[in-house]
Structures are given as C-alpha cells and as structure tokens.
Amino acid sequence: MCATAVHKRYPDEGQLSVISDSPEMTGSEILIHALLDEGIDTVFGYPGGAVIPIFDVLYSTKDINFILTRHEQGAVHAADGYARATGKVGVCIVTSGPGATNTITGIATAKLDSTPIIVISGQVSTDNIGTDAFQETDMSGVTRSICKHNYLVKKVDDLPRIIKEAFYIAQNGRPGPVSIDIPVNVAGATLKNFRYPKTVELPGYKPTVKGNPRQIDKLTRAINSAKKPLLYTGGGIISSGASEELVKFINKTKIPVVVTLMGLGSVPYDNQYFLGMPGMHGRIAANYALMECDLLIAIGVRFDDRITGPRHTFAKNAKIAHIDIDPAEIGKNVTTGIPVVGDAKNILTELLDKVNPGQSSSWNEKTEDWKTKYPLEYTQPTEGEILPQYVVDRINLLADSNAIIVTDVGQNQMWAALYYRHRKPRLFLSSGGLGTMGFGLPAAMGAAIACPGQQVINISGDGGIQMNIQELATCAINKIPVKVIVLNNSYLGMVRQWQDLFWEKRYSGTCLKRGPDCPKNCTGPRKECPLLYIPDFVKVAEANGLKGFRATKPSDVDSTLNRGFNENGPVLMEFMVSKLENVFPMVPAGKPINQILSGEE
Amino acid sequence: MEEKHTIIITVLNSVGVLARISGLLSQRGYNIESIIGAPTEDSDIYKISLVVIGTEEKTEQLTKQLNKLIDTIKVVDISHKHNYIIREYIIVKINITSKNRSDIFRLVEVFSAKVLDITKNHMIMELSGKPRKIDRFIDLLTSHGIKEYVRSGEFAMAEI
Numbered sequence: 001m002c003a004t005a006v007h008k009r010y011p012d013e014g015q016l017s018v019i020s021d022s023p024e025m026t027g028s029e030i031l032i033h034a035l036l037d038e039g040i041d042t043v044f045g046y047p048g049g050a051v052i053p054i055f056d057v058l059y060s061t062k063d064i065n066f067i068l069t070r071h072e073q074g075a076v077h078a079a080d081g082y083a084r085a086t087g088k089v090g091v092c093i094v095t096s097g098p099g100a101t102n103t104i105t106g107i108a109t110a111k112l113d114s115t116p117i118i119v120i121s122g123q124v125s126t127d128n129i130g131t132d133a134f135q136e137t138d139m140s141g142v143t144r145s146i147c148k149h150n151y152l153v154k155k156v157d158d159l160p161r162i163i164k165e166a167f168y169i170a171q172n173g174r175p176g177p178v179s180i181d182i183p184v185n186v187a188g189a190t191l192k193n194f195r196y197p198k199t200v201e202l203p204g205y206k207p208t209v210k211g212n213p214r215q216i217d218k219l220t221r222a223i224n225s226a227k228k229p230l231l232y233t234g235g236g237i238i239s240s241g242a243s244e245e246l247v248k249f250i251n252k253t254k255i256p257v258v259v260t261l262m263g264l265g266s267v268p269y270d271n272q273y274f275l276g277m278p279g280m281h282g283r284i285a286a287n288y289a290l291m292e293c294d295l296l297i298a299i300g301v302r303f304d305d306r307i308t309g310p311r312h313t314f315a316k317n318a319k320i321a322h323i324d325i326d327p328a329e330i331g332k333n334v335t336t337g338i339p340v341v342g343d344a345k346n347i348l349t350e351l352l353d354k355v356n357p358g359q360s361s362s363w364n365e366k367t368e369d370w371k372t373k374y375p376l377e378y379t380q381p382t383e384g385e386i387l388p389q390y391v392v393d394r395i396n397l398l399a400d401s402n403a404i405i406v407t408d409v410g411q412n413q414m415w416a417a418l419y420y421r422h423r424k425p426r427l428f429l430s431s432g433g434l435g436t437m438g439f440g441l442p443a444a445m446g447a448a449i450a451c452p453g454q455q456v457i458n459i460s461g462d463g464g465i466q467m468n469i470q471e472l473a474t475c476a477i478n479k480i481p482v483k484v485i486v487l488n489n490s491y492l493g494m495v496r497q498w499q500d501l502f503w504e505k506r507y508s509g510t511c512l513k514r515g516p517d518c519p520k521n522c523t524g525p526r527k528e529c530p531l532l533y534i535p536d537f538v539k540v541a542e543a544n545g546l547k548g549f550r551a552t553k554p555s556d557v558d559s560t561l562n563r564g565f566n567e568n569g570p571v572l573m574e575f576m577v578s579k580l581e582n583v584f585p586m587v588p589a590g591k592p593i594n595q596i597l598s599g600e601e
Numbered sequence: 602m603e604e605k606h607t608i609i610i611t612v613l614n615s616v617g618v619l620a621r622i623s624g625l626l627s628q629r630g631y632n633i634e635s636i637i638g639a640p641t642e643d644s645d646i647y648k649i650s651l652v653v654i655g656t657e658e659k660t661e662q663l664t665k666q667l668n669k670l671i672d673t674i675k676v677v678d679i680s681h682k683h684n685y686i687i688r689e690y691i692i693v694k695i696n697i698t699s700k701n702r703s704d705i706f707r708l709v710e711v712f713s714a715k716v717l718d719i720t721k722n723h724m725i726m727e728l729s730g731k732p733r734k735i736d737r738f739i740d741l742l743t744s745h746g747i748k749e750y751v752r753s754g755e756f757a758m759a760e761i
Contacts, residue, residue, distance in 0.1 A: 140617060145628045149671045152616055169671060204613060204674045328665035331658070 025194040027156045027187040028053040032061050034163040037196050040091050041065060042082060042449055044075040048095020049135060050122025053187040067478055070470035072099050074442040076106025079117045081446030084429045085404055089170050090117040090446060096124055097135030105436055108146040110177035112433025113262060114239060116170040117177045125185035126154060139181040148176030156189040160196050168200045173207030174326040175239055207325060211342035211350065219321050219338050220354040222295055228363040229255045230293035235262030236300015236324060242345035243425045249348055254358035256367040258286040260301055262432045265422040275367055279307040280587045281414045285370035287593040290315050299323040300344045303333035313592035323347050376418055385578040386554050388487045392419040398561045403455040404447045408440030408464030411493035414583040416459045438467025444482045445475055462488040462512060475570040476545030483564050484572040486537055489579045497582045525579050541572035550574045606660045607652050607687060607755050610667055611675040614640060614647040618672050622649055631655060631663055635754030650756040684760045690729040690753040696746040697724050705745055712738050723748060
C-alpha cells in the first residue's frame with residue numbers, strides 16, 4: 001500500500017510570498033491556504049477565465065504540485081484515482097461552464113463508488129449569475145443529484161467555513177464527492193482577519209460510527225448459531241481500513257467470504273475461505289454460496305443489481321445482516337433482519353472479540369468443493385491469438401507484487417477482476433457503480449502521482465482507452481510512469497458479448513473497425529476485415545512522448561510486458577487479443593445468480 | 602399498501618435547500634402530493650411539510666434518504682402519530698346563482714368559513730382546518746360549480 005504522504009501544514013515560514021499573515025486575504029488565497037492546511041500536496045485541473053485568480057495564487061505556491069491535464073474529465077478521474085490509492089481527498093480545480101460540466105461524469109463516478117474528492121469550479125461573478133453569462137452553468141443545480149454535497153459560495157466570508165465543511169463531508173461517514181462553485185468576484189474579494197476553522201458545525205451531519213450494542217449482540221448470536229454463514233463484503237471495508245480485521249474475523253470464524261469488485265484486495269486471493277467475486281461475472285462458487293447460505297453478513301456493500309440479480313430470488317434461504325455506515329443503504333434493496341449502522345472497522349473489531357471460534361464444517365467443505373469444481377480456466381494455445389486472460393495472468397507474474405492495477409470498464413475490467421491475484425487493499429482501482437469507460441488512464445495517473453515509486457498499471461480495452469487518451473501527453477510531460485496495457489480486440493467487447501449471447505450476433509455499433517465498405521449485417525470478423533491499426537496505438541503512444549510496444553502473438557506477451565515494466569517512464573503496451581473472447585462466468589440479465597454460464601455450454 | 606404520508610423536515614436555511622429536497626424526491630421516483638417550506642422562529646432553521654403517497658417501506662427509505670442530506674436536521678413521518686396538530690388552508694372561488702346562493706351560505710356557516718369577496722356571479726371564501734375538513738368542504742361545494750381553488754398543502758406542529 002502506498003505510504004500516505006506526510007500532511008504538510010501551512011503556514012510554514014517563508015513558504016508563500018503571496019499569502020502572509022496580513023489582515024486581508026483574497027478568496028483565492030484563502031482557498032489555497034485551506035488546501036495546504038488540509039494537507040493537500042497535489043491538485044489536478046484545467047484553467048479558464050473564471051479561475052485565473054485562483055491559478056494566480058497556485059503560481060506562487062510551491063507546496064502544491066499542480067498537474068495540468070488535457071481535459072477536465074481527466075482531472076476529476078485523476079483526483080479520484082489519487083483518492084482511491086491513498087484514502088486522502090483528491091482535489092481538482094476547473095473553470096466555469098464547460099470546465100465544470102466536463103467534470104460531471106467524474107463526480108458521478110466518485111459518488112457511486114463513495115470516493116472522497118473535491119471539485120472546485122469557477123463561476124461567473126455573483127452579479128452575472130442567472131443572466132446566461134459567458135461560460136455560466138448552474139453547477140450546484142447540475143451536480144445536486146450526483147454529489148454528496150455541494151456549495152455555491154456567495155460571499156467570501158463563507159469561504160473558510162465551506163472549505164472546512166467540504167473536506168469534512170468528503171471524507172467522514174460514507175465518503176463522497178463535494179462540489180464547491182466559486183464565483184470569480186468571490187475569489188477576488190478580500191476578507192479581513194481570515195482564520196481557517198479547526199472544527200465544523202454541522203447539526204444535520206453526524207455519522208454513526210459505533211454500532212448499536214444490542215444489534216451487535218444479536219448478530220453475534222446469529223453468527224454463533226448459523227449453519228451456513230457467508231460474508232459478503234465490499235468497498236466499505238477498504239474505506240474504513242478494515243481489511244486486517246476482516247481477515248482476522250474470517251480466519252477465526254472460518255466463515256467463507258465473497259468480495260465485490262469494489263472490495264477486491266481486502267481479502268487476499270489465496271485465503272482459504274475466499275470464494276472470489278460474486279455477481280453477474282462472479283465466480284460460480286461465490287454465487288452458489290450466496291444462494292445457499294442461511295446467514296448473510298453483508299459489510300460495506302449495497303446489494304447492487306449486478307450482484308443480486310432479480311432481488312426476490314437473491315439469498316432466499318438467508319437471514320440478512322447488514323453492516324453499513326450509511327443507514328439509507330440498509331433495507332434499500334433487500335429486507336434486512338439485523339441492521340447495524342456504523343463503521344465497519346469498529347464493528348468488526350467488536351464482533352471479533354465476541355464470536356466463537358469456528359470449526360471446519362460441512363459448509364466449508366461444500367464451498368471449497370465448489371471452488372475446486374468450478375475454477376477459472378482458459379487455455380492459451382502456443383500459436384494463434386493471444387487470450388486476454390493470459391495477459392492478465394502474466395501480469396500477475398511479471399508485475400511488482402505491490403503494483404496498483406487500475407482498470408477501465410468492460411471486459412478488460414472483468415478479466416482483471418477475475419484473473420488478477422488481489423493481495424492487498426487499495427491496489428485494485430476500478431469504476432464499479434457508474435461503470436465509466438475512460439476512467440482507467442486518468443485514474444492510474446492520479447494513483448501514480450499519489451504513490452511515487454510504486455508501479456501503476458492501467459488495464460484498458462481499445463474502446464475505453466480512447467475516451468481519455470489525451471492524458472497520455474499528461475503522463476509523458478509530467479513523467480508519470482503509468483504502464484498502460486491495451487487489450488485490443490477491435491470491439492466494444494462487453495456489449496458485443498451480450499449481442500453474441502443474447503442478440504443473435506447482431507453486432508450493432510460495437511465493431512471499432514467498421515467502415516462504409518463493410519456488409520450491413522456483419523456477424524463477426526471475416527477474412528476481408530480491414531487489418532487496420534486505427535488508431536495505431538503504438539504510434540499514438542510515440543506521438544505523445546511515450547514508448548509504445550505491440551504484442552501480436554502469445555510468445556510476445558512476456559517479452560512485451562518485461563520491456564514495458566523495465567522502462568522508467570510511461571509506456572503503452574498493446575496486446576492484439578482474441579476478438580471474440582467472452583467473459584465467463586456470466587449470469588444472463590434477469591436470471592437468478594445461480595443460473596450461471598460457465599462458458600463451456 | 603400505498604397511503605398518504607405527511608413528513609415534517611427540519612432543515613438548515615441554506616441556499617437551494619428546497620431544491621435539494623424536491624430534487625431528491627424526483628431522483629428517487631417519489632411523487633410529491635404537496636410541499637410547503639417556510640422560515641421558523643429561528644432564522645437559521647426552515648421547516649418543510651411534505652405529503653407523499655407511498656408504502657410504509659418506500660416512505661421509510663425516503664425518510665432515510667432525506668436524513669442523509671447534509672442540511673437536514675430532522676425528519677419525522679407524522680402519519681401515524683397522534684400528537685401533531687395538522688392544518689391546511691384553502692381559498693375557493695365558486696359560481697353563484699339565485700338557486701344555490703342560500704345553500705352555499707349555509708355551508709359557509711356550518712364550516713365557519715369566511716367570505717372574502719362576493720359579486721353577482723361568484724363568491725370567494727377561505728377556510729382553515731384539518732385536511733379532512735377541507736376535503737369535505739370541497740366535496741360539498743363541487744356540485745355547486747367550483748371555478749377554482751388553491752390549497753396551502755398540509756403543515757403541522759407537535760403538541761408538546
């Protein structure tokens with residue numbers, strides 16, 4: 001895990017020429033002062049008319065590393081990657097109007113995955129608000145439903161309190177994104193006797209962190225008497241830093257565990273009781289266990305439809321206990337018998353003391369049998385096409401053991417989730433809830449800046465990488481050594497997979513090589529398909545100042561990975577993988593999760 | 602079973618708080634029957650009275666989501682609580698003719714409504730009271746030809 005950077009506290013003597021202890025400070029100075037006070041060492045962003053005053057202060061602030069991305073979406077995902085890799089708040093600063101709206105996808109991504117980021121946007125001056133002024137958008141209106149909280153700063157007097165609150169809200173309780181919209185005249189206005197508050201006063205926001213003792217006792221009794229208990233844990237374990245407690249709990253109770261995409265790494269892949277990821281592309285053992293358990297202990301998860309399938313069919317035999325810091329998650333999607341509101345780490349620590357040590361049971365035998373009977377398998381022929389699973393498998397062996405893997409969204413993400421050997425928390429970053437294509441590269445960039453010296457590998461497809469490919473230049477110019485892996489199958493593979501399995505191979509809009517000369521109703525690659533490297537990712541890499549390598553046959557895979565990993569700077573490695581490979585296991589949409597296709601059918 | 606729920610929300614009087622509440626309702630797929638927000642004796646606190654139709658479970662989920670908003674201090678579903686005084690206010694404009702005039706005046710008297718304006722063809726009245734009383738008043742006036750009415754929506758206060 002990335003060593004958490006030392007929080008730098010301002011004021012350090014003589015650090016900033018612009019900011020002094022003078023009685024007056026501008027809104028921009030207050031903002032940067034506050035960021036330093038919060039320990040922020042990196043800001044991602046993109047300037048514009050409404051934020052020039054803020055950027056002007058950044059110019060003379062040497063303790064903040066400002067990374068100019070090539071697109072505001074890159075900045076917000078980078079801040080998110082920074083936050084996911086460290087648990088610290090990621091910050092980005094963008095201008096009003098288009099700058100602000102370009103962060104929307106990133107804010108929604110952070111909301112769905114509960115990551116702490118703060119998006120600071122410029123706004124037109126307060127007297128122009130509401131006049132459809134140049135580059136005006138109602139940022140607080142636009143972000144309302146996709147952020148944890150948002151602010152429009154109407155006067156400079158409110159700014160210190162608002163920034164303090166924003167940092168508190170972003171990282172306390174269930175983490176999430178906060179948007180702060182600052183009109184240009186507020187950034188320029190001066191405030192006398194500025195003092196950054198030490199505490200917040202939020203009468204409406206007091207997260208419960210300690211579990212209710214009666215509910216914990218009830219859960220303890222349920223655990224001690226369950227015949228077929230199962231743990232179902234997710235991103236909440238990582239946010240609360242409870243991986244160690246979770247593993248101790250598993251080892252003491254011998255309760256098998258399924259871990260969601262967001263929680264991967266919180267239980268090591270080789271733990272005896274780890275059944276893998278459940279859900280639509282989950283391990284068969286994990287899904288069978290969910291359907292058969294008699295007590296389901298859910299911790300830091302939200303019963304997403306990609307996990308449960310049709311809700312009335314899910315874990316029908318189980319009493320459900322749900323531990324979550326967000327009371328609104330409990331009972332939202334499934335009826336919960338034992339609700340415990342609180343922080344996962346606190347509650348697991350208490351439970352660990354109280355529960356009886358488990359004995360290996362027939363339930364353990366059964367779940368382990370499933371694991372052996374339904375392994376994840378693929379056969380890589382020595383000649384012919386490269387299988388994407390094989391590339392991920394080789395990354396397991398050739399990458400550093402503490403490498404941070406950042407995926408994009410789609411098949412590449414599922415192969416990485418299934419075939420990568422997850423060892424520790426915060427080493428697998430992925431857009432889970434929103435499923436944002438284009439997340440991978442910028443998030444990897446943010447993670448690499450947050451964790452200097454640690455290997456960061458972005459696994460993308462040829463679709464998703466093109467959604468924020470402009471950030472290759474950011475990596476090269478700023479010497480951010482991200483190792484970009486493109487699994488190129490010429491398709492938007494996940495959608496093509498659905499079309500293959502459920503839509504009679506009607507590959508509508510999913511072939512990235514389709515042109516005017518192609519037959520109207522194409523059902524797959526043919527001999528006449530243009531073998532065009534468009535774009536030529538190796539050349540794109542080179543044009544952006546990166547080294548680029550391509551592997552076209554299985555025997556190239558190891559050498560390409562080794563070459564890439566041995567380079568000091570950022571590298572793009574393209575793997576021409578099997579075009580029609582599908583991700584298995586798979587549960588067809590609308591089916592209960594035990595009706596799972598293994599791929600052999 | 603779907604039924605009417607009256608929810609009292611105490612919030613901080615902050616920018617856009619009403620938009621947050623109404624936005625949350627539409628985002629989560631609830632239909633607002635009525636919503637009123639107004640300042641209270643404490644200028645930092647704003648009270649919102651909300652009426653929605655929904656099942657017990659859906660409404661409980663809604664109160665949790667409302668509670669989750671940073672500006673929300675307290676959320677109470679008072680539908681099954683007896684210690685609340687709930688009131689509503691209405692202004693009605695009704696067509697009058699020589700035939701129905703006396704009937705309408707009798708209703709005004711029985712309901713203790715107040716006549717605000719009267720012309721040759723129509724009459725405007727006001728009435729406040731329990732929501733059921735308002736419903737009944739409208740019901741009885743309907744056959745006489747209501748031209749238009751405005752209702753305040755429900756608002757409430759705890760007895761103790």
